[in-house]
Amino acid sequence: MKMLPVILLLTTALAAGAAAAEADPAVASQLDALGTSYEIDEDGDYMMVFEAGEGRSQLVYIRSPIYEYGAHTIREIWSPAYRAENGAFPALVANHLLEASNDTKLGAWTKQGEYAVFVVKVSGDASNEEIRDAMTAASEAADEMEIELTGGGDDF
Template identity: 55%
Template sequence: MRTFAVSMLLCFSVSSVVNAAERATPAKPGPEGDPAVRQLLDKLKYQYEVDEEGDFRLTFAMDEDKGGRSQLVFVRSPVETYGSHKVREIWSPAYVSATDEFPADVANRLLEATQESKLGAWAKQGRYAVFVVKLAADAGIDALDDAVDAALRSAEEMEMELTPGKDAF
């Protein structure tokens, strides 16, 4: 058993060295946002704003039975590359910590939810927990629509679970 553990540790160490050597390089979007994303969002008839970083900010009204809640989703303009993969991220925030660290129960719940997720994962961005879907940069309208839907529903459910009665996002 000890040999197995040492082998796995060595494997992970080598893997992180390889991954560090192949860091993703983001493309630089313009302040108007990626025109390809804009075209897809317009076809979907989504209302959005473009923020100062060129990302698309969408606000969705959630079901009335949830008390008129809303949920933010960001479709990022930059395209990240890793080897032959080119991906775009769709983010939706659900939690903000009072400190730079998440409480252990929150961090553990986010890890559990990531395991349960069919599309996307939870990530820590500063003091925020955001649900992130990584989508092929050239994905079509249906894939983008599914990614936005997965992000907003996952984040909305987690926000209601972690901060009952509040709607910060």
């Protein structure tokens, strides 16, 4: 399975610098209610593989931590699309990601180590429907960008 090494690399990269954490049971309840299959990674984050059509698949993560900013609580939903071999994004790729972020209505592109990751930030108490919409938005945006940046690759 070609995705296993990429999943392991991505999970390791995303976990770098983070202490092992417990999975948030509220996420499991929501995913179970939505009928979504998942695994829990070593960080306690929820990892899913979505079918993207035409034999393609796309990784999506729901992070277990809930972050706070003032009166806001935030949960992040991630989907990777690109890996820079040397860790630095070429200028054309970085600019393309910035321009794509401007065009999105839900989520934005971020750099996590050597990966370009589409991140949707939702309320910490987002409904099942809001979680589903965020996962769909992340999966679709990341798969489209992966196609654009790799000429059709499907590593994520």
